[in-house]
Amino acid sequence: MSDLRIAVLGVGIMGADHVARLATRISGARVTVVNDFLTEKAEAVAAGVPGCRAVGDPLDAIADPDIDAVVLATPGPTHDKQLLACLDHGKPVLCEKPLTTDVESSLEIVKREAELGKRLIQVGFMRRFDDEYVQLKALMDAGEFGRPLVLHCVHRNPAVPPSFDSSMVVKDSLVHEVDVTRFLFDEEIASIQIIKPATNPGAPQGIQDPQIAIMRTNSGKHVDVELFVTTGVAYEVRTELVGEKGSAFIGLDVGLIRKGGAGTWGGQITPGFRERFGRAYDTEFQRWVNAVQRGNATGDYTDGPSAWDGYAAAAVCAAGVESLQSGQPVTVDMVDRATIPGA
Amino acid sequence: MSDLRIAVLGVGIMGADHVARLATRISGARVTVVNDFLTEKAEAVAAGVPGCRAVGDPLDAIADPDIDAVVLATPGPTHDKQLLACLDHGKPVLCEKPLTTDVESSLEIVKREAELGKRLIQVGFMRRFDDEYVQLKALMDAGEFGRPLVLHCVHRNPAVPPSFDSSMVVKDSLVHEVDVTRFLFDEEIASIQIIKPATNPGAPQGIQDPQIAIMRTNSGKHVDVELFVTTGVAYEVRTELVGEKGSAFIGLDVGLIRKGGAGTWGGQITPGFRERFGRAYDTEFQRWVNAVQRGNATGDYTDGPSAWDGYAAAAVCAAGVESLQSGQPVTVDMVDRATIPGA
Amino acid sequence: MSDLRIAVLGVGIMGADHVARLATRISGARVTVVNDFLTEKAEAVAAGVPGCRAVGDPLDAIADPDIDAVVLATPGPTHDKQLLACLDHGKPVLCEKPLTTDVESSLEIVKREAELGKRLIQVGFMRRFDDEYVQLKALMDAGEFGRPLVLHCVHRNPAVPPSFDSSMVVKDSLVHEVDVTRFLFDEEIASIQIIKPATNPGAPQGIQDPQIAIMRTNSGKHVDVELFVTTGVAYEVRTELVGEKGSAFIGLDVGLIRKGGAGTWGGQITPGFRERFGRAYDTEFQRWVNAVQRGNATGDYTDGPSAWDGYAAAAVCAAGVESLQSGQPVTVDMVDRATIPGA
Amino acid sequence: MSDLRIAVLGVGIMGADHVARLATRISGARVTVVNDFLTEKAEAVAAGVPGCRAVGDPLDAIADPDIDAVVLATPGPTHDKQLLACLDHGKPVLCEKPLTTDVESSLEIVKREAELGKRLIQVGFMRRFDDEYVQLKALMDAGEFGRPLVLHCVHRNPAVPPSFDSSMVVKDSLVHEVDVTRFLFDEEIASIQIIKPATNPGAPQGIQDPQIAIMRTNSGKHVDVELFVTTGVAYEVRTELVGEKGSAFIGLDVGLIRKGGAGTWGGQITPGFRERFGRAYDTEFQRWVNAVQRGNATGDYTDGPSAWDGYAAAAVCAAGVESLQSGQPVTVDMVDRATIPGA
Structure with missing residues (x-):
């Protein structure tokens, strides 16, 4: 199958990240066009990706017959027109949130x-792809903890840019918990209330921070969210799902923790080496592929343990097997590396 | 840059995993040849990868001018000859451990x-690419905990295949801790002793299990390793590094835990959304690319949140902003999804 | 100083616990009188405590000149009259919550x-004496985390007795978080709202469970409490205090966990042996005192490690010191215990 | 039953702690005599305990017919003679480790x-009374994890006094793990080896630190102990017991953590309020008793929540019950505390 040719529209922090992602870690796709309202930025990004060029008008990129799919990382107010163009040209599009900036235009889309009659639009609520959220949903869907009843969320940022205002706490931060709620509960949210506690003296003037959001789903499930975007600490996203017969936490920096049967708390031990080291293998292979790609220029086609490392391991294990038989300490016998120039 | 054309030799559990890895998650490489001493297995694997074929002789694959690099996942006793062939043909090779099965031939390689005069051989000690080991080494190298003094390791498997024997505990399991020791300490191992405690009654007849390995490095650092391969529990790989002024644990299923300054224990909070959700973005993009690739056949070019999910989020956030102003609960106003066929 | 002579009024589960506490673990006091509206129960409890008798009327016990202080563990509706009697007779009283069952009579007390002009009444909000709450308050009072802003609480019971009703969730469960809030924040609560989510299908008919309490203090601090009394899991009481510059958790069954400076999470390592084993010493001594008390009847004045255990430790350590010098394994030399009858 | 009259011999740090323990937290015993080779120290300690006097000769104290039992916290070399005196006079004695300073005299005792024919001597291995060790032994004895096979221990001190030498690491630190091993395994230790790694540059000149002790029990169980007494961090005492079918950790500052059935790790949730708050009740009662004892001098017979705290809780709960019915926020109605002088 040939690689998808992708246009990434908007190459700010987020969009540039996505270009790097597609260029170096995603199989089956290439970024062939980028665009940004800052022309120079688009050109700089394009220069770093073989076979990629910058274009001046995002609608041209969408219309381009050599583009198979579109990633939208442009400012929210431009999404409406760009999404409609994608629909017109039948182009699949991965659109960073928000879909559009108001309810009416979102509904229109x-x-x-x-x-x-085709599903072309995917919205970038990435938490649905996070291992912990996936595990949390799987745990609840498995039914062991009964029906979910309550969801407690915490969403903390160390700081926000100067332009941040109170409503952005809702639209840019809370929006993720809105989607998480709908994802975990598989139902719509019926009502919402924002509680305004005494504010953090360290928050920028005029911002209501923290805020507490109280939501209720159609079936009466309760959700509360602490939104606190000027903690000075770190990025903390925590979710606790309370079911009829048990509860589970994610986002404590220690994996999924469940409380349930027999009054126990805890987690799952990684069951096997593929689960434990699967990502290490991916990293190993990607770095090896990259090293081989640049090997002709350097004479070094490796980025990891060398033949010497393999030899040293063999020498120690041979001594170990000897000790296994004798029960005595065994001195490891190895040649002096310096005697082999180039090793 | 064009994709590397890779031959994967040996497509048992491990090799087949690597084929899937290269085909679906690694950017910049394609598996174009596979080989196995079980011809049918090689053909079955090749059939699942576009543009890939099976060949009968691993040396032919290595010699093939249309092959840029080789992955060795064949049985250890064949490594010697295959590695020499790679060297002869100047082919970069990623070789699963062991390098070879005895010390002499390893040294010869x-x-x-x-x-x-070229580095063509990389050995597959994948732990060096694991986030936790990388963090552990970085922590020690940063010097905050002084020089490392002692390393405690635990290596447990729930069970082993019937053919397993006592020396394989050393050569197949302990070998990883041997490399971890050399990786973390940047020095060679001077001596090794295997202690044989009373055996687990549940271990297969004749196997010494558990075993305790005691190693000493050239500079006198102490390493102990519990090897226990019939626990019946799970795969547990744990490492504790003790430095002059602090210590750190990995493999407790909760990330890296450090003990040090001011008598505290704990870990690092994921600092930002890119660290926290970087892998979720990767997964999101890979699954979206895959969905778009198969979209023409299904009419559905998505594998994630839909336009409706974007609309619903917009509706809840609009109500949230209204509540932020009024302080009162606000009912969310959404159209009935059933009124939009196809949404 | 002579022991206080204490009357315990009400010897149901709670009161009987307090009798045992005073009789076996509290220094400086003795239970000399007990009372219960179930006369037989009072007599049974009195029979188990040397020097204790049952009386039929709680007011007689309060008036008794041979009683120095009173513990009230009687039903709430009787507290009013009994507290007034304590005040009339100048008797110090430790009163289990509630003070009285309505606001007016509480104010009257x-x-x-x-x-x-004397402080005679102490109310039994025992959480103020719990190590974790004390640590949490100390942490916040120390100022490192800035001013407290938000408090999240969880209060879960596995089950409730059949007579439980929705308002008891507030008066018997939430009342503890009310006091915790006032204790941690040193200010009064200005308003309260109870949110009623869809109920747990497993809760007894007619009970609103779970309930979510939202409180606001005079200075605008926000408190939310999940009350869920039919979880089937265990007793979970959790509190998270969020300050301007950090937050801390208690009740996760792992001690106090803080998040703060430098984006770290974690706890304190027990600093020394007195902190680590102080309670073990208390237990050791109490059990030894009890054993000596009953020794004349049994000939055994111990409840713990014997002289033989001291000998065995000496023998192993002597071999250890020999090995420290030689570096070699040393066989431990001990006599056969069977050769010393009675050892 | 009348209180035991106890002589505490040796009132250095440890002995003085025990005097305070017996005087303020242990029921059924009183310290009536103290002794120390530093006469002034003994007198100072005696002065702080009502009814206690200092004596100049420890053997007089042991012989004193008004002494029912003895606590030995004197230097080890004096234990031999003092223990024999206790046996001669039939006095029960709680003897801090070591029993005596050499194997022969220990055996003689x-x-x-x-x-x-009477058991009069108990040795102060206090870890047997520590909740975590008790839980660990109970877990193993329950059999769920099969027979124990291996024990890993860590014993770390932040620092040692200048007089400390290498053999004291064995006799004063390792001795606890020796007893823990015998306690957990219920069998004797057959052999011991001390491994001497490269030493901590920060350790005092001439001390072998860290040391690794390797022990083997009569039935072949393996025990290893890291002894590291100059970590600069904190007091860390950790034990991991590995059984045939599971393992468990204590000393991680988070309670007992088990790994076992179904590949899970975790702990037990405190099951009920008595387990969760039992110690808080003890503290509450002891502090209340102490406050009442000193109340006549101060007019304040309390040390905890006041009648006002009871009233405030009543006022908030009454508002909570009102909100439970209405679903609306309810303002809490309280009188101004300043209007009640003395409240």
């Missing part, structure tokens, strides 16, 4: 896609 | 590569 | 004690 | 007590 939904209707237009529905009329088209 | 080291010498041959050194004579060649 | 406050006024009567204030007129008396 | 064992024989003399055995001849006497």
Whole structure:
């Protein structure tokens, strides 16, 4: 199968990250076009990706017959027009949140896609792909803890940019918990209330921070969210799901912790080497592929343990097997590395 | 840059895993040849990868001018001859441990590569690429905990295959801790002793299990390793590094835990959203690329949150902003999804 | 100083516990009188405590000149009259919550004690004496985390008795978090709201469970409490205090966990042997005192490691010191215990 | 039953701690005599305990017919003579480790007590009374994890006094792990080896630190102990017991952590309020008793929540019950505390 040719529109922090992601870690796709309202930025990004060029108008990129799919990382107010263009040209699009900046235009997009009869739009709520959220949903869906009843969330940022205002806490931060709620509960949210506690003296003037959001789903499930975006500590995203017969935490920096049967708390031990080291293998292979790619220029086609490391391990294990038989300490016999120039 | 064309030799559990890894998660490489001493297995694996074929002789694959690099996942006794062939043909090779099955031939490989003046051989000690080991080494190298003094390791498997024997505990399990020791300490191991405690009654007849390995490095650092391969529990790989002024644990299923300054224990909070959700973005993008690739056949070019999910989030956040102003609960106003066929 | 002579009024589960506490673990006091509206129960409890008798009327016990102080573990509706009697007779009283069952009579008690000019009444909010709450308050009072802003609480019971009703969730469970809030924040609560989510299908008919309490203090601090009394799991009481510059958790079954400076999470390592084993010493001594008390009847005045255990430790350590010098394994030389009858 | 009259011999740090323990936290005993080779120290300690006097000769104290039992916290070399005196006078004695300072005299003590036919000597290995060790032994004895096979221990001190030498690491530190091993395994230790790694540059000149002790029990169980007494961090005492089918940790500052069935790790949730708050009740009662004892001098017979705290809780709960019915926020109605002088 040939690689998808992708246009990434908007190459700010987020979009540039996505370009790097597609260029170096994602199989089956290439970034061939980038665009940004800052032309120079787009050109700089394009220069770093073989076979990629910058274009000046995002709509041209969407219309380009040599583009198979689109990633939207442009400012929210431009999404409306760009999504409609994607629908018009039948281009699959991965759109960073928000879909659009108001409810009416979002609904309009939904209707237009529905009329088209194809699902072309995916929204970038990335938490649905996070291992811990996936595990949390799987745990609840498995039924062991009964029906979910309550969701407690914490969403903390160390700091926000100067332009941040109180409503952005809702639209840019809380929006993730809104989607998490809908994802975990598989139902819509019926009502919402924002409680405004006494504010953090360290928060920028005029920002209501922290905020407490209280949501209720159609079936009456309760959700509360602490939003606190000027903690000075770190990025903390925590979720506790309370079911009829047990509860589980994610986001404590220690994996999923469950409380349940027999009054126990704890987690799962990684069951095997593939689960434990699967990502290490991926990293090892990607770095080896990269090293081989640049090997002709350097004479070094490796980025990891060398033949010497393999020899040293063999020498120690041979001594170990000898000790296994004798029970005595065994001195490891190895040649002096300096006697082999180049090793 | 064009993709590397890779031959994977040996497609048992490990090799087949690597084929899947290269085919679906590694950027910049393609598996174009596979080989196995079980011909049918090689053919079955090849059939699942576009543009890949099976060959009958591993040496043919190594010699093939259309092969840029080799992955060795064949049985250890064949490594010697295959590595020499790679060196002869100047092919970069990622070789699963062991390098070879005895010390002499391992040393011979080291010498041959050194004579060649190119680094072509990388050995598959994957733990060096594991986030926790990397963090542990970085912590020690940073010097905050002084020089490392002692290393405690635990290596437990729930069970082993019937063919396992006592010396394989050393050569197949302990070998990883041998490399971890050399990686973390940057020095060679001077001596080793295997202690044989009373055996687990549940271990297969004739196997010494558990075993305790005691190693000493050239500079006198102490390493102990509990090897216990019939625990019936799970795969547990744990390492504790003790320095002059602090110590740190990995492998407790809760990330790296340090003990040090001011008598505290604990870990690091994930600092930002890119660290916290970087892998979720990777997963999101890979699954989206895969979905778009198969979209023409299904009419669905998505594998994640839909336009409706974007609309729903917009509706809840709009109500949230209204509540932020009024302080009162606000009912969320959404159209009935059923009124939009196809949404 | 002579022991206080204490009357314990009400010897249900709680009161009987307190009798045992005073009789076996508290220095400086003796239970000399017990009372219960179930006369037989009082007599049974009195029979188990040397020098203790049962009386039929709690007011007689309060008036008794041979009683120095009173513990009230009687039903709430009787507290009013009994507390007034304690004030009339100048008897110090430790009163289990509630003070009285309504606001007016509670205020009346406050006024009567204030007129008396002596502080005789202590209310049994025991969490103020719990190590973790004390640590949490100390941490916040120390100022490192800035001013406290938000408090999240969870209060879960596995089950409730059949007579439990929705308002008891507030008056018997939430009352502890009410006091915890006032204790941690040193200010009064200005308003409260109870949110009623969809109920646990497993809760008894007619009970609103879970409930979410939202409180606001005079200075605008936010407190939320999940009350869930039919979880089927265990007793979970959790508190998270969020300050301007850090937060801390208690009740996770792992001690106090803080998040703060430098983006770290974690706890304190027990600093020395007195902190680590102080309670073990208390237990050791109490059990030894009890054993000596009953020794004349049994000939055994010990409840712990014997002289033989001391000998065995000496023998192993002597061999250890020999090995420290030689570096070699040393066989431990001990006599056969069977050769010393009685050892 | 009347209180035991106890003589505490040796009132250095440890002995003075025990005097305070017996005087303020242990029921059924009083310290009536103290002794120390530093006469002034003994007198100072005696002065702080009502009814206690200092004596100049420890043997007089042992012989004193008004002494019922003895606590030995004197230097080890004096234990021999003092223990024999206790046996001669039939006095129960709690003897801090070591029993005596050499193997021969320890054995002699064992024989003399055995001849006497009474158990009078208890040795102060306090870890047997520590909750975590008790839980660990109970877990193993329950059999769920099969027979124990291996024990890993860590014993770390932040620092040692200048007089400390290498053999004291064995006799004063390792001795606790020796007893822990015998306690957990219920069998004797057959051999011991001390491994001497490269030493901590920060350790005092001439001390072998760290040391690794390797022990083997009669049935072949393996025990290893890291002894490291100059870590600069804190007091860390950790024990991991590995059984046939599971393992458990104590001393991680988070309670007992088990790994076992179904590949899970974790702990037990405190099951009920008595387990969770039992110690808080003890503290509450002891502090209340102390406050009442000193109340006549101060007019304040309390040390904890006041009548006002009871009133405030009543006021908030009454508002909570009102909100439970209405679902609306309810303002808490309280009188101004300042209007009640003395409240």
